[in-house]
Amino acid sequence: MVQMLCYLLECLLAEENTPPDCPKELYELYFVFAAVWAFGGSMFRDQLVDYRVEFSKWWVAEFKTIKFPSQGTVFDFYIDPETKKFEPWSKLIPQFEFDPEMPLQACLVPTTETVRVRYFMDRLLERRRPVMLVGNAGTGKSVLVGDKLCSLDTDAYVVKKVPFNYYTTSAMLQGTTGPSCR
Template sequence: FEELIKTVAVESKLVPNDYFVQNVVDTQDLLDIRHCIFIIGTSGNNKSTTWTTLCKVWTRGGERGKTIYRDINPKSITPNELYGFINLATREWKDGLLSFTMRELANMPDTNPKWIILDGDLDANWIENMNSVMDDNRLLTLASNERIRLLTHMRLIFEIRDLAYASPATVTRAGILFISERMQWKNYVQSWIDKYTEEEPFQVKAEPKAARKAKLEELFAKYCEPVLLELRMNYKHMIPNLLDFGLVQGLCNFLQDLLVVDNVGVNGAEHFEIYFVLACVWAFGGAMSITSGVDYRKKFSQYWKDTWKTVKFPHRGEVFDCFVDKTKHEFSAWTDIVPEIAFDSASTPMGQVTV
C-alpha cells in the first residue's frame, strides 16, 4: 500500500517522504473506522494533497472502486445556501449546496466510496447543524423535514485550520488527523527543483541537470532556514500572518524568472548564487516598511550585509537598491547607471519641468 502511495505521489510531481506517506495511511485508517474526520493544519501543510492522494490510490488499487468526491467551501456561502431554506413568500423549498450534494451521492446506485469535503474553518453558524450527521444517526435533517442519510460508503472530511470554534460535542463526533508544519516547505522546494531541472530551459549542450540540481539544493539549505528563523525572531510583527510556506513559494516564483539562460548562461550553476540572493532579498524582505518609527527595510538590509558575505553588495545604499550586472555577475547600485542631469533654472522655467 505504501509503495502505491509513493507511485501516485511521484506521478503527481510530489515528494513522497515518510511523513507524507504516514499521513495518507493514517487518513485511510481513520476513514475505515469513522464516517467523519477532521484534517487539521495550517495552509500549505498538504491537507488537500493528503486526501486527494488517498483518493487516487483507492481508485488505482481497484479494491474499493472509483472514489468520487465533492469539494465544498462552507464559509463562502450562507447557512441557508449550504443547507437549503423555505422561501417565505412562495412557501417553496430551495435546496442548499450540501443537501443537494448529499442527496446526489446517496442516490447513486453503486457502493463505491463517496466523500464530501468541507474545506473551510469551522464556524458555529453552520457546524452545529452537522452534529446529527456526524453522530451514529448519520442523518441530515433539513428545515423541510426531509432527512438525508449518510450511507455506509459515504464519508465527511473536514479540512480545517484549527478547532478554535468547535464545541466539545462536535469534536467528539469525529476522528482527527493533525498535520504538522514540520518544514513542509522543504517538500515544495524539492518538488520545484525537480520540475525546474526537468523543464530544461537550457540548450542541448548545457551542463548536466545533476549539477544544477545539486547547486540549488545547496543554496536552499544555506539560506532559507536561517533567514526564516531570523524573520520569526525579529520580524514576526512585520509579517505576522505569513507562513514560511508562503515566503518560500514566493522565493521559487522569483527564481523561476531569474534563473534563465539570458541571466546565468548555458552552464550557469556557478552564477546561481547571486540571482538566488537577489530573489531572497525581495521574497523575504520585500514586504518590509517603516512601522512604529522603526525602518525594518533598513534593518533587514543591514542584517543581510552583516550575515551573508559570500555575495557582496555595494557599501552604500540598501540591498534593495541594487541590480545584477550581467557582464560582471556582481551587484551594482541603480544610481551607477542613472545619468546626472544638469538643469539650468535661468533658461528653463520650473513650470515646464516634468520629473
C-alpha cells in the first residue's frame, strides 16, 4: 500500500498538476487523493459489509483538513485538473456507441468503475509502473486491459497476450512465452 501511495504521488504530483508556484494545499489535496486510493482502493463489498463505505466514513471522521463532497464516498470523486476541486467520476463517462461488428464480450461499456480503473491505469502506465487488476470473474478486467493495450502506441509498445486461468502453472507460462521472453 505504501508502494502504491508512492507510485500514485509520482503520477499525480506532476508539474501540470502542481506547478512550482502552486500553494502547499494543492500538494495536500493530491496526497489525500492518493492515500485514499492506495489504502482503501482495494477494499470491496462482501455479503455483510461494504468495506469501501466503512473506510470512507472512517476517513472523513479522522482526516478533516481536506473536505470531500458530502454525498457519496471518498471513492466517488476525482480531482479535476482544471478547477483542482473534487468532481464525481460520472462526469468523465464518455458517450457509448455500440459497434455491431464487435463481439458483445469485447464491448466495453463505460461506467463510473471503468472510468476510475482506466484513470489509474493510464496514470500508472504513463510512469511505467505496474498494474494488476484483481476481482471476481465477469467484472470486465480482461476487457478493460485489452481496451487499454489496443490503444497503446505500437511504435513504443509490444503487446503479447498470454491467457491465464485457475489451472495455469509457471511451467505452462514459460512454455508459452518462448526463450526470447525469459
